[in-house]
Amino acid sequence: MFRMKAAVYVEPGRIELTEKPMPAIGPNDALLRITTTTICGTDVHIMKGEYPVKPGLTIGHEPVGIIEELGSNVHGYREGQRVIAGAICPGFTSHACQDGHPAQDGGCHGHGYKPMGGWRFGNTIDGVQAEYALVPDAQANLAPIPDGLTDEQVLMCPDIMSTGFVGAESANIRIGDTVAIFAQGPIGLCATAGARLRGASCIIVVDGIDQRLSISRNMGADITLNFHEVDVISEILRLTGGRGVDAAIEALGTQSTFESALRVLKPGGTLSSLGVYSSDLTIPLNAFCSGLGDHRIVTSLCPGGKERMRRLLDVVSAGRIDTASLVTHRYALDDIVEAYELFAHQRDGVLKVAITP
């Protein structure tokens, strides 16, 4: 039986490259030969044991690859075709999916919702940091890569770009809005690009690393603030003439960024939250106008499915965004443990690493 290499979760603090049998393809699956993948902040949480998965599970949820084999029920694709699939890959038939919440897919039984239920790769099924991976419900999830795009150009589509963009989409940005974005890691940078794509006329971004703030400008930021250098809240209020921003996007997952986002928000504004929090959040009474400020706090999980991927690939193909530049480091799959080491400690100015089996 053929075997393949895969990065698996072993125990808290340990991810290993191991050998596994090739997965057995079912009628609704597609088997991909992974050509490029990457490591996500969530994978680091998994490695550290902060987000529990089953030991032995292959991790990773950002696949770029080539169709090796198609299940008998999967039509309209061909073997050898270059494709991606979203980090979130629901079946799209469940009640939650038909109700407009595919990322919270409760599965086909009953009429339930399951928090983050649409996230399966490297969570509830084997992921894609491997030589091969199965895409479940492939009919709903495979998106062909347009001609002329490299793997690295589309590598952010499955998760980072989809998440960053939805931050701007959920913020309900209108032409002429002023938007503040807290944290400029890969997702925050894509939120910046997303805010630009939705028509914001003043995009203020906040981070503590000048290198990132410099990339922010390429992604569309108008004003960059280093929180080591200025009091961010008073500076944003000053910049907006005391008015506050129309929308604030949180892209880190801490009390501090969440709270700052609320404190610079105008009454009637939207706080769009993308971060993965690790403790209870506090809403300060005064920033919340005692509940009377017509505020909206919206959280969004990365949208998936082939239509979302098609749209993001079109955005890349049309040259509206350059996310290839977020790839700062490259590793062979054989060296993925080393890549985790670098990425987990955020060494060497790393933004995203490309992993090639």
Added chain:
Amino acid sequence: MFRMKAAVYVEPGRIELTEKPMPAIGPNDALLRITTTTICGTDVHIMKGEYPVKPGLTIGHEPVGIIEELGSNVHGYREGQRVIAGAICPGFTSHACQDGHPAQDGGCHGHGYKPMGGWRFGNTIDGVQAEYALVPDAQANLAPIPDGLTDEQVLMCPDIMSTGFVGAESANIRIGDTVAIFAQGPIGLCATAGARLRGASCIIVVDGIDQRLSISRNMGADITLNFHEVDVISEILRLTGGRGVDAAIEALGTQSTFESALRVLKPGGTLSSLGVYSSDLTIPLNAFCSGLGDHRIVTSLCPGGKERMRRLLDVVSAGRIDTASLVTHRYALDDIVEAYELFAHQRDGVLKVAITP
């Protein structure tokens, strides 16, 4: 010079009926002879000194009355006409108003927003618990009462009904939704009616007073839960087959109701908050799915303006709701201190009191 009676804030714990000069009408004002008004929970906060207003200010923000005199710029109304005005009565010309947030009206200068800036009666200008009151920006705020409606039938329109309904509107209820509403005071009861008006097919309401739960059924509730008798969270999850509700409306302003609303909410659902909170709020990490549950938390202040009032009056006139039944007690203006006493202590099953000068 003519003088009139008015209930004014004196110091924490004390509201008094006093005499004041009749207000001097400006070109954009209307002078109303108040025929009926009522006391709101907010007024009790003011009385207790929890929400500071200037000593000597007339309080109250729910006017039903007769036009005594019209400012020179106010057209399309006539003296002697029966009207109401919303508790929130902005000018509608400011940036915040034109931007869709009249309740957060920042005034005509600059381009600012002011939290709750549209609320003026009994907050930043003299209120309506008096024999006479000025309606500012009357052209934008006076709504004639349709023939055949009594004062008590329309008494909830300026605040309670507008607030309760917006709780359902902001919850984005769709036909067939399951909705949970926490607290069934006057606003919660109107939120129940609002959920019914928007097409919810299962309305679950929660309170600790059986008398209120019995009124809830008249307002449209399908299922009533007394939190003294059942564990509300587990019961709602059981009733929804583990799925959670599509929308939850908070109508009290406490950590407990806010948190319960979030705990029974499905991923992808909306928590619509109406309560006035008096301390920081905590969002529990697990109920919030670590920020990945596609939740929406929306707060809404009572919409005002003559168009909103016209719509609510039409709803009453068409017999879609009976809020006259919420009036449980009646007092003359002369006895308003006694009315505050009863209302502040929620004695004798009081829901709303009608005050008649």
Added chain:
Amino acid sequence: MFRMKAAVYVEPGRIELTEKPMPAIGPNDALLRITTTTICGTDVHIMKGEYPVKPGLTIGHEPVGIIEELGSNVHGYREGQRVIAGAICPGFTSHACQDGHPAQDGGCHGHGYKPMGGWRFGNTIDGVQAEYALVPDAQANLAPIPDGLTDEQVLMCPDIMSTGFVGAESANIRIGDTVAIFAQGPIGLCATAGARLRGASCIIVVDGIDQRLSISRNMGADITLNFHEVDVISEILRLTGGRGVDAAIEALGTQSTFESALRVLKPGGTLSSLGVYSSDLTIPLNAFCSGLGDHRIVTSLCPGGKERMRRLLDVVSAGRIDTASLVTHRYALDDIVEAYELFAHQRDGVLKVAITP
């Protein structure tokens, strides 16, 4: 091989009851034993040859039945269970479906849309006016009937109620709206109920048959107009004080009703169109304010899928609507040709017929 009775299209003007082999079930199908179905206006178009289908096709798209057999990929249901399926039963995995337009499902290949592509029963596959019928993509389309509801109580859910309600939903009705609905056949009557469910405070309905207008009142109409007796346009303008209605729903499919709907619509209002037109439409220049009236014209095809059906069944179960009363006549499947005869000629005050195999 087992055979069953089915109503098939033969040639223009002729539908016949015939015998066919029992359908062969595929892995994604469910085989239903039909217990009740009905005839739709669309079926009459098919019978007359105005909407071409393949000769020999079983027609009908409104199934109420019992699960006889489940395909191997269909989970979460059991044989013997009472269910319905929507008239529109897409697979929900295509680009069009993921993009929010399941009724225009372009199928799983390419990224196309197909007008009305989600309508398959009695159009592109065998329909349900038969003893047995296959539900395609059953996992996405089967909706269990709540206990205690009769077949006739749920018979309108698959098409008539879903269509009527979407007329109100697409009209973007808000609390306090005035709505005019043109034609009060079964769909128009359900649009009336839908407008009521969305919070309209003044519902004006128009038809030429007094019997229907009398049912309209039971469905929620406030004002009924018989177009034989009044000039409908001037009367509606009079009733609204010259303002026009906030939303107008067209429920017939003629130039006259479409045009009247536009003529009574306020600037800024929505014309929600449900009818199936049979010739080009004319938009009169003045009613359209030369294109400057901020009008919206929205068409909607009946929403389907198990989540929509679940919601409609909940609405029935909660007693929010009684559509069983729309069933005016009952026939055995053996007599379906006679039922078509009656229905096509709208004899004997027929609204809907129940057909029982």
Added chain:
Amino acid sequence: MFRMKAAVYVEPGRIELTEKPMPAIGPNDALLRITTTTICGTDVHIMKGEYPVKPGLTIGHEPVGIIEELGSNVHGYREGQRVIAGAICPGFTSHACQDGHPAQDGGCHGHGYKPMGGWRFGNTIDGVQAEYALVPDAQANLAPIPDGLTDEQVLMCPDIMSTGFVGAESANIRIGDTVAIFAQGPIGLCATAGARLRGASCIIVVDGIDQRLSISRNMGADITLNFHEVDVISEILRLTGGRGVDAAIEALGTQSTFESALRVLKPGGTLSSLGVYSSDLTIPLNAFCSGLGDHRIVTSLCPGGKERMRRLLDVVSAGRIDTASLVTHRYALDDIVEAYELFAHQRDGVLKVAITP
């Protein structure tokens, strides 16, 4: 008494520069000294007598100027300040305004709507092709010009840019959409920029003049089609793989462009119409899928008010769009009749003319 020069409508075919008394300022007005204005297609309709206005009326509705005097009720501005006002300048207090339709402002009496009622300059009151002009309801309509912007940079804000952008906004464009825009005059060009600002990834524009198509590319178009050279409908269907566009924007006002927009639209798509039509429109049955294609046809009149103007000025100030380049010709007010002559005949590649008193 001081007199000023103004361009007035005399009779069909004739606009003249004449002398008029300076307007008398009321308490809610601002008197502007016009520094730059322009001629709109609508003005040409007026000149030709196709859109009737009162003889002697000053025409023009796109003011850039300096505050000469403020009415006694107008606060927050100062004399000598450079400002613009929208072509649409409602009072914002009427029912229509509070209901979200300021362009259809019915005035303060009753609760009416008036088609295009918010358009007053050069329609129901004296316009701005003059040395001086009154801005009514100035508090709601004056927008200061940010430092560093020239008159020509902001000259398109009052009408052309606001109209073009609303074409994209009403089209409900999402990130990754394909959009077709019919006609690339000044409004169509701004619609192109608007589609880009909303995140469309493929913008296809259609015109018959290559010079305009070349400007289209600068405004954000991806693909330009000259209808003299290709069959536009089949080419757009080919370019979209048969799928049709997500949104089509009509920017001319003819049956041909309207119909083409519908013919290239996917089921479920939106036709956003900006043109001013001069005859009844026909909706072709097949392009409309007999009313079952989930289509939306939306018309929009230029949004006005100071908040809209502030947003557009911010868009210009941030360098998101360069509309100064649309000014192809410049005239003194003294030569306005000559400017009309050129503009009405679309000579010499004219797009917009700047008129300076």
